[in-house]
Amino acid sequence: MAPLKSMEKDHPLIDTHFQSFFEDFLLYDLHALIASADNHSSSNTFKQGIDQLLSVIDAKLPSLRNGLQLLQDAECNKLLLPTGFQGIDALLGGGLRAGQLTELVGPSSSGKTQACLTSASTVAKNGGSVIYFDTGNSFSPQRIADLVGQTSGYVVGNQAELGPLQRVMERILCYSVFDIYQLFDMLQQLKINLKSKIVESDHRIQLLIIDSISSLITPILGGSGPQGHALMISAGYLLKKLADDHNIAVLVTNHMVAGEGGTSKPALGESWKSVPHIRLLLSREYGSNVCNISTLKHPSVASGRAAKCTMYL
């Protein structure tokens, strides 16, 4: 909603007089505003200005959608992206869903980064672009090449065969992000690029990975003010809006902290719990290759459902 000043050009009724009288238009009750406009000398122009403002608001907001339209949009645009990580695909019924924010929680060395790298390589191999925000220098191109080579037989050593592998690797864009403000900058830039369709290619961005988002947010949480939590929630909304508007699946990882009674709980607190659509808990026995995954939160699956898968390292 633009400030009233900027609307003066297009709508001459909203002049400086109107602006000074009707600051914070949204915060006041319409009838009280109209009543107060009555008492003023130029009441007619004020009333017309109010009507015009209301029509601008009405035009700007998207119209109410009904269930059938939502379902059609979901079926056409919000497709499932297989990750190649069997445990996740088994639990999620096929893979990550475009338009949803999925969170992987787990203690250190439980397979979260491996899951991210596997998803990136699978999506890139299937033709989509991936954006990978790496906060801890854990992105490994060699590992991606191994994963791509394992399942599709691209031989890495052979110079002549470098073509297909190189094309797959080119679809994964990796950026190093070390604080939350940098993340906001990059997400805003991505939003602008996608909206203006600068990156118009055959390979649409299908997956956005942030490994790990908790290392960006934990430093700003804490302290007595609400700014840290506000930034965290705003980041969540920005990611969900990107996911929904441009049909991207977002995958973030989170670490664990000590909870009450000696157990561990996911980091980022209670407010973060209502941000992701789906939350999965990973764990791995020490010295074993088997990764256990269970659902913490899912719209259709009861929490606690678990799957096991073996990681090939």
Next chain:
Amino acid sequence: MEKGGVKAWIDGDETAHDMLRRISAVRSTLLVPPLHRVPLRLGNVVEIVGPSPSAKTLILIQVAISFVLPREWNGVPYGGFDHSVLFLDLDCRFDISRFSQMLTHRIMEGNAIGDCDKTLYDLCMRRFLYARCSNSFEFLQTLKSLHYRLKREKDHGVGVHLLLIDSIGAFHWVDRASVFLSPKETNRKKLFLQSVSEAVVQDIKKLLQEHPMLVIATKSVIFGNTYSTTSNEVNRCSRNVTRNPQQIQYREYMPSVWQSLLIFLIYGAPSILAVLCYT
């Protein structure tokens, strides 16, 4: 006593499942727990509070389904209220496929043949209206323009008699951190959060006057549940709900102006359900 008589008496007349199906078709009440415990009518505002995840959105979906279904269709009684429903998604997390699954299941359950009537399904899906907001400004804009939109819906067909708000406290942190950006500081005595909440409450009240409807809002607990048997830290905003020996505390974070609008407050935790009434 004959053998047949005793066996027949033990077997009973119908199973619980059959009885539930029979009653829900005949008596159209909101048989969705926990709402079946409170007497609700149009114009009431109910809040459902609980930690995440505690199936709050699922309750909203079930209530929405019992509102959009007709009373009976092709001779099959469904026991619905035959109204439209508006879902304001402030969390931006709604999954339409879950709604569709539950609606299909409910239609198939009521039908003797066990299949899903496509026309009925389409009718119900069309009665479910959806809007999403990603900040307080969008929420206020939507509320202000809702009056005209609802009027248009009423002219087209069935009116909207249920308003569901998913997560009324979704913008709490962002609003708390916002400040007024204006040179005229002298007029801005109140906090931004306070002003926004008052505006929301006013708009909802005005809306309820023009379009009487039932408002159900969910709210997640954001300060964490502290299970304590000793209440040594009593916050003046805290509500205590006693259930057997455990004492569950949750801290209220919505401003008092929202509290004044509420009629009922339902607290749901994974194992405990309690209803608080406001008069």
